Amino acid sequence: MGPNEAVLVDVGGDPDAIDRCLTELHIKKIPVLLLTHFHADHVGGLDGVFKSRTVSQIRVSPLGDPPLTTEYVSQVLRDRNQSASVMTYPEQFEINGIKFTCLWPSQLILGQGSDANNASVVIAVKVAGIDILLTGDIEPPVQEEIVRTIRPINFEVIKVAHHGSKYQSSDFAAWANAEIALVSVGKNNGYGHPAPETISLYELTGSQVFRTDRNGDIAIVVRDSKIRVATHR
Structure with a gap:
């Protein structure tokens, strides 16, 4: 992995917590972000990932369940002009x-x-x-x-x-x-x-x-x- 880069698998439930973690690790670039599934404790922190960082590719589970958190992920990605593909x-x-x-x-x-x-x-x-x-x-x-x-x-x-x-x-x-x-x-x-x-x-x-x-x-x-x-x- 290059300097200040990391592949990220899940983001926890708190945007501030994941932002703080990535900041402490000096992560600025995320080549691939993988959300294993759509439960809130795995995707709820998504918005915090995009603070002062670039994300190149986002991969997700094929099952959009639960609907509420799936829509949250979709909305965050729309707001950031990002899209996700199934893995x-x-x-x-x-x-x-x-x-x-x-x-x-x-x-x-x-x-x-x-x-x-x-x-x-x-x-x-x-x-x-x-x-x-x-x-x-x-x-x-x-x-x-x-x-x-x-x-x-x-x-x-x-x-x-x-x-x-x-x-x-x-x-x-x-x-x-x-x-x-x-x-x-x-x-x-x-x-x-x-x-x-x-x-x-x-x-x-x-x-x-x-x-x-x-x-x-x-x-x-x-x-x-x-x-x-x-x-x-």
Whole structure:
């Protein structure tokens, strides 16, 4: 990635928070912005991304659900004279040697949990010889479909699906086989995330678990093909 550039996957729920984060990281250019799905905690901060920054390309889930937040995204993009295009399996793109591969959705699985969650775009990222899996909020029906249809990759890092909710597939955790599992979750949230059984599941697969409610900001640093996890509260 070039100086002051970043590919951004989801934007949180608060425009001021994402603007502050990107400012602290000195990010001025976003070649690709991916919104995995349209729940407010993943797209609500969108307007803050465009403050003093350029966004070249915007990719989204194929399912415009829930309608209210989907319309919010559409309105922000209209106001900025931007447009978005859908991302689905097996699309790939590469930016400055970093490879992004869409593993899901290859179809829509409806009526088995949250339709919006299960339409999340799932991305495998290969950077500096390290494989990273970004899972959106996919639930067990999709997790199990990925296990059934995609060959194992043995990821070094996984972003645990749906903020570490209790709805996880043990087969999916074993399929990912990640050294490091990251849980993006708000402190003292009303959903009880992350579930203790989900933390145990990933620890039992051999993952070292880091969670934002306890560890604060988390950065994965790759040097000489070795991974270091940096945290900051």
